[in-house]
Amino acid sequence: MEELLVRKAPLPWWAAGLLLGMAQVLAVGLKEPLGVSTQFVVADTQLLQKTHPQYVNQHPLIKSASYRQPGYGWWFDIGLIAGAFVAAALSGRWRLRVSTLWWQANRGPAVGKRLLTAFVGGVLILLGARFAHGCTSGQFASGWAQLSLSAVPFTLTLFLFGMVTARLVYPKAPGIEK
Amino acid sequence: MPVDYLALTTGAVFGSALFLGGLAEPDKIVGALRLKDFHALRTIAVFVLVGMLGTFLLSQAGAAHLSVKPTTLVTVLLGGALLGIGFGLTGYCPGTGLACAAAGRFDALVSVLGMFCGALAYILMYPAVAAPLEKIGDYGKKTLPEVTNSSSAVWVAGFVILGTLILALTARPKKGGLSADDAPGA
Numbered sequence: 001m002e003e004l005l006v007r008k009a010p011l012p013w014w015a016a017g018l019l020l021g022m023a024q025v026l027a028v029g030l031k032e033p034l035g036v037s038t039q040f041v042v043a044d045t046q047l048l049q050k051t052h053p054q055y056v057n058q059h060p061l062i063k064s065a066s067y068r069q070p071g072y073g074w075w076f077d078i079g080l081i082a083g084a085f086v087a088a089a090l091s092g093r094w095r096l097r098v099s100t101l102w103w104q105a106n107r108g109p110a111v112g113k114r115l116l117t118a119f120v121g122g123v124l125i126l127l128g129a130r131f132a133h134g135c136t137s138g139q140f141a142s143g144w145a146q147l148s149l150s151a152v153p154f155t156l157t158l159f160l161f162g163m164v165t166a167r168l169v170y171p172k173a174p175g176i177e178k
Numbered sequence: 179m180p181v182d183y184l185a186l187t188t189g190a191v192f193g194s195a196l197f198l199g200g201l202a203e204p205d206k207i208v209g210a211l212r213l214k215d216f217h218a219l220r221t222i223a224v225f226v227l228v229g230m231l232g233t234f235l236l237s238q239a240g241a242a243h244l245s246v247k248p249t250t251l252v253t254v255l256l257g258g259a260l261l262g263i264g265f266g267l268t269g270y271c272p273g274t275g276l277a278c279a280a281a282g283r284f285d286a287l288v289s290v291l292g293m294f295c296g297a298l299a300y301i302l303m304y305p306a307v308a309a310p311l312e313k314i315g316d317y318g319k320k321t322l323p324e325v326t327n328s329s330s331a332v333w334v335a336g337f338v339i340l341g342t343l344i345l346a347l348t349a350r351p352k353k354g355g356l357s358a359d360d361a362p363g364a
Contacts, residue, residue: 006209009200013217014345016199017224023192024225025232030184032243033233034192036273040297048301061304075182077276079189084202084277087194098284100269102208111285117267118285122275122292123299124264129272130300131308132257133247136271137192139254141222143247145229147333149320150249157258158265159211165266166211173214174205178350 004101004174010091024145031072033145035138037129039077042067105174117169193277199225202277204269204286211266220345227341234334251315253308 009016027034045067048056056062088094099114107113129135132154134143140158143151196202199221209215210222236242265271270278270289278286300308323330 006205006215009203009206009217009221010198011200013220014224016195016201016217016221018228019195020192020199020201020221020225021228021232023188023195024229025236026191027188028229028233028242028244029236030188030243032245034229034273035245036276037293037297040272040293041301044294044297044301059301059305060309062301070179072182072185075185076189076192079186079191080193080196080273081189081276081280082186083190083193083195084197085193085280086190087197088281091198093197094282096282096284100204100208100285102205102212102269114285115288118270118289119292119295121264121268121270122289123296124260124292125268125271125275125289126293126296127300128257128260128262128264128296130257130297131253131260131311133250133254135261135273136265137273139247139257141226141229142245144226144337145233146244146246147230147322147330148246148249149317149322149325150247150254152322153249153251153254154258157255158262161259161262162211162266163213163262165263166208167266169267170208170212173209173212176209176215 004105006101006174006176008177010087010093020141024141028145033138033142035073035134035142036077036080037126037135037138038067039070039073040126041130042070042074046070101174102170106170106172192273193280196274196277197281202274202281204274204278204283207265207269207274216348223341223345227338230334231338234330237330246319246321248312248319249317250312251317252311256311 011019024034041062045056045062048062049068056068061067098111103114132139133150139154140151143154200206200217201221206215206218210218233242237244261271268289270286272293275286275289275293279290322333
């Protein structure tokens with residue numbers, strides 16, 4: 001097996017943080033702070049409106065227009081997908097992959113369990129994000145940017161559970177390019 | 179449904195920044211949570227500080243569009259824990275999951291599929307589970323300056339100065355020398 005080495009990011013940390021911070025300032029100046037996860041509920045609501053309109057009409061959350069009618073946040077997420085695609089392609093880093101280096105270093109080359117873990121993780125990620133009224137963008141990054149009280153308890157459990165889970169799942173580190 | 183070009187633009191800026199900055203990169207995220215790779219942690223710190231300073235300046239100019247979330251303590255703690263477990267398992271979150279899927283990662287696409295299911299689970303359990311839990315320990319849409327009866331300027335200055343100092347003091351020298359990044363096993 002070839003050596004597993006995590007590549008450097010395209011940008012150094014300070015430039016990366018500056019660019020992301022400027023995206024936040026742009027978003028706050030133009031419309032609303034960065035946020036991603038609400039649109040997953042909006043997408044599901046679009047489907048439910050077709051299959052179970054009665055259920056949507058009487059649901060205390062998704063009966064509201066902000067979930068029924070895709071708006072700014074919807075197009076923001078589509079822009080996010082397009083922006084990431086273009087950035088990956090132009091930086092020569094677009095590549096079809098099914099697993100990660102940390103996964104391979106700890107769990108080997110088989111991909112079945114990686115995909116199962118990815119799916120289960122995805123369910124927990126969105127469920128958690130909605131319980132918390134926001135994800136790593138809307139609640140963590142935008143929460144701190146606005147000095148929101150809710151960012152404090154959110155950050156606490158996010159990183160505590162994130163670090164413990166990563167410790168259990170990925171005890172061994174692959175090589176990391178400096 | 180009319181296309182919102184403003185939203186597409188801000189989204190594209192954020193999506194490309196997530197990718198170029200190395201946050202839409204599960205190996206960088208897991209490395210950060212394992213405290214073996216400090217790139218993502220430092221990036222996130224700068225991201226938050228620049229966002230905080232910029233948001234403060236825009237607010238002073240009366241040009242900020244804010245959206246403070248309610249501190250419903252039980253659901254925020256629970257949500258952070260669930261999201262944290264998913265984050266630690268996969269190295270993805272909602273934004274970076276979408277970005278990684280767009281960058282060719284099939285496992286991220288599977289995670290995104292899981293996210294649509296997680297959103298459906300939330301819709302289904304909202305009336306019986308989430309709504310009642312939101313009523314316990316609901317402190318409303320509050321900010322740190324509000325609950326401490328102090329000015330935003332003090333908080334922003336404190337975080338930005340302290341954060342910049344920590345980032346500068348722990349920065350890895352360009353050539354030679356030892357630092358946290360060079361710790362054995364890193």
